[in-house]
Every structure is written in C-alpha cells, then in structure tokens.
Amino acid sequence: MKADIASNTFYDLFPQITCLEQATTGFIFTEGPAWDKTDGSLVFSDIKANTIYRLKEQNNLSVVRRPSGMSNGLAFDTEQRLIACEHAGRRLSLYSLYDPIGPIVTLADRYEGKRLNSPNDVIVASDHSIYFTDPNYGLVNELQTPKAQEQLFQGVYRLSPSGKLTLLINDFAGPNGLALSPDERKLYVSDTERQHIRVFDLDEQGRLVYGRLFAKLDVSKGEGVPDGLKVDAEGHVYCAGPGGVWVFEPDGSIIGLLKIPEITSNLTWGGVSGRTMYITATSSVYKIPVGVTKAGF
Template identity: 45%
Template sequence: MTEQGLYDIIDPRFAHKIVGSAQLEELHTGCRWAEGPVWFSDHDALYFSDIPNQRVLRYLPSDNSVSVYTEPSNFANGHTRDRQGRLISCEHGPRRVTRTEIDGTITVLADRFEGKRLNSPNDVVVKSDGSIWFTDPSYGILSDYEGYRAEPEQPVHGVYRIDGRSGEVRLMVGDFVQPNGLAFSPDESVLYVADSGASHNPDAPRHIRAFAVEDGGMALRDAGPFAVIDNGIPDGFRVDTDGWVWCSAADGVQVFDDTGTLCGRIFVPQTVSNLTFGGPRRNRLFITATTSLYALYVTARGVQTP
C-alpha cells in the first residue's frame, strides 16, 4: 500500500501524527473476527481475541510469531490490564468480566447486576484509582456465533463501574443502544464511549459520546456526541497523549482531535474492530481487522497503561 493510498490527511496536524514512510504490516491472518488487542510491555507481547474461534492469541514482536494463549476463551472479546498488570477480560459466553491472576487462575469480577445476568460484556478499561469500567451490549447473545443466543435479562444496555476495592458493580449510564468501545482522556476527566447501534439498525447511533467524570470518579455527566463515524460504526478505540481519539471504522482507522474534529484516516483492507498502541515507546499502532492483525508505526504515542 503506497503512502498516498494509506492515509487521508484532512487536517495538516494529522501529518505530524504519522510516519510517511511507514508501511501497514499484516502480522497474522486466519481469524474469524479479531478483536480486543492489549499490549503488555513487561511481556513484550500483544494479546488479542479471535472471538468465534474461542481463542486468545499472543503476538511476539521479537520473532514475529503468533501462538495460542488461551483456548477455549469463553468467547472473550475486549481486554485491558489493571494497575497490578493482570489481564482483565470481557467474556461473551458466561457473560462476565474476569481477571487472570498471576498464577493463571480466573477471578470473576462481575457477571450479574441487581441479581440478573449481564448481557454480554464487550470492552473494558481501568482507571488510575483501580476501578474497572465496561460496556454491556447484547452482541454476544444475539446468536451462537460470538457467544450463546439468549434473551437479555438486563432492561438496559449500559456502562458499568466495578469498584477496585469493594467490587461493587454500579450502572453509570443506561441509555445506549449498543455501548461498545470506551476510553478515558489522558487526565481522566472525560470518558468516551462508542454507541454502535447502527450495526443492526441504520437509523441507530454510530457515534462516540463524551461524559464528564465527576464526584471523584463516581458520576458521569453527559456532554453529548463527540464524533460520528461516517463509514461503518465505531467499535474499539484508543486515545493518544494529546487527547486525540483513534477509532475503528469500516474503512480503517479514523482519527479525531480532542474536540471531535475528523483530522485523518488510515485505510485498512478489512473492517477494523479495535486497536491499541504498543511497543517500547507506545508508538506502534496494532490494529485488529476482521480476519487479521495489522501494525503501523506512528509518531503519536498512546496513553500510558499499567
């Protein structure tokens, strides 16, 4: 893919976020639906999901290899890591959020709210106070492809917070059609959450919403739509150190500044599901897209993760 074919530079500032000579690399293919990339700097490894195949895969840059990390994975989707460096996962199958302990055992962090089963936890992020925030759309129970078909028990498709100390699960927002990816601004004063409702209804939202984080991280105030994806839907996304949002889309990665203005695109041959920054300097953009894992070096750096 040539430089001209790889980027759409809408705002000149975007040109300073990319490396003109860098190439989009396909690191692995053969997935059914690649998702949930998370970088572990201490492992020098990227972990990502192949949801329908019930696998979590591990990519090692040192030898450019991909191997199976977990199988079966309970239809695991999104991942992050907590302040202690443990893997946090959203599992569609048992409809829960889990933590993989250092010894490999699994701790269930949330599988119910007010006595009813969650829908299908989708994506997850950890705040600096140790709280765990996740989205709960119904994608994993719509069919037997990425989970197990079932009727929802929750009356809403919401965004939840798990207290890092008590483990209390609290519904923070309950008016989404299909909440999906989520991420905090660099100073954690804003939480961004994608609504990908248009995946099954063209008249439903295809935007990222912004919420002001208030009351010491215990409340959210709706600040309205932040950005609209004009090709496909917003799925997973990440924020760089300047507060710019790098979001998945049908045509690749769409990049917005901190005001929600579309500044550029990175074209990817397949529909992008998610992405994350990794590598020693957090300047390698790892992209999961349908059947494949891609990577691209950029000049932007992702927000530091544990």
C-alpha cells in the same frame, strides 16, 4: 497505504503512513488488542475461535487461553493481570498470564441480581476503577451463545476498586468501545448502532455528567461500524470504524481516516517505546509506526 486526510496533524500521528504491515493473519474475528508490558508482546482475542492469542515479533504466535469464554475486549490491570470481557461467560474475568494453573476470577457477572448481557470492551483507570460496556452482541445466534437477555437495557458500568458495580448510563443503543482522556476527566463511548461517539465528564465519584455528542462517523467511507476507541497522550481520539481507523482532535474535529484493508474492530499501542499501533481487523492484526504514544504507556 491509503488515507483520507483532513488535517496536517495526521502526518504527525502517522509519519510513516506507507508502513502499514500485516503482522499476523488467519483468524476468524479478531478483537481486544492489549499490550503486555511484562512480556513485550501483544495479546488479542479471536472471538469466534474462543481463543486469546499472544503475538511476539517474527510472527511468533501462541495460545494464551482456550476456551476464552468467547472473549472480546481485553485490558491489563495495574498489576498486569488480564481482564477479559467474556461474551459466552457473560462476565468480566481476571486471569494471571504468568500463573497458568491459577484461577480465573469473576469480577462482575450480575447487576441487581440479573445476568449481564455480554461485556464487550474494558478499560482500567489509574485509581484501579474498571469501566466496561455491556451490549447484547454476545447473545445473538451468530456467536452460537443465544441466551435470554435479563437486563432490559445495554449499559456502561464502573467497577470500583472495592468491587462495587455501578450502572453509569443505560440509554445507548449499542455501547461498544470506550476510552479515558489523558487526565481521566472525560470518558468516550462509541455507540455502534447510532454510528457516533459520545463523551461525558467524570465527577469525583467516577459518575458520568454532561454527556454530549463527540463525533459522527460517515458509514459511506467503507465497511465497518464505530467500535474500539483509544486516546493518545495528546488527547487525540481514535476509533475503529467504517473504512479503518478514524482520528479526531480533542474537540471532535476530524483529523483523518487511516484506511485498513479489512473491517476494523479495535486498536492499541505497543512496541518498546509505545510507538507502534496494533489494529485488529477481521482475520488479521496490522501494525504501523506512530508519532504519539498512549497516555501512561
């Protein structure tokens, strides 16, 4: 296992860096890993295969939903229902994994009467608010869903518990991964096209204030771009990016780069105690023991 280590904190976060394991493989474009606490398993998207999978131990793999609307980012709400960012559906949808004949509910598909671009990644706050990014990546020919872009920007949105959709910011070139700080007072968003991460303070109404650059990723470190983001219980920020998983202190200083053998797209925590990190990377899902859990795991 290789790593570029800038701080001894790296060894606290990855105490067994030689234990990176390929948990499953054979996919086209994996993304959106999310841990199902009810079942004790990982769900993830294969965007180009139009499928959401469930992974249990011993490589026990099953299909959760197909077609998936070419889902990308996934997250569980506070009732353990699955929220999916659908590229082809151009919507944020809600689905109960334990009611297979139940409906797939559209949470958001339009802003001011115009269709969303292609929701990409999503997180759920403790107050039930949902934050998601909406770049235009699902509208390109590569995903075989070419459509006209109706929004004149690529935004970051908040869906309130009452169902009100609010545009938080629209000046990103390619908004992608996003994550909340442990106290939910800061929102981190990666901009794929500009190769950096920005951070914003959140006011009492969930609006973004005081935006600034958090960290710049070095594209010379390997293949990949700033993509999925996560924050652990101590406030360290993890970003799937060039060469693997980048790790930062809360102040933006670099801790290190966990190198992954394939182009890395996203990550999450799982396992019985929340001390396993699962990493989606092109054709595979990897896992590694970690020293710090995710906040609220």
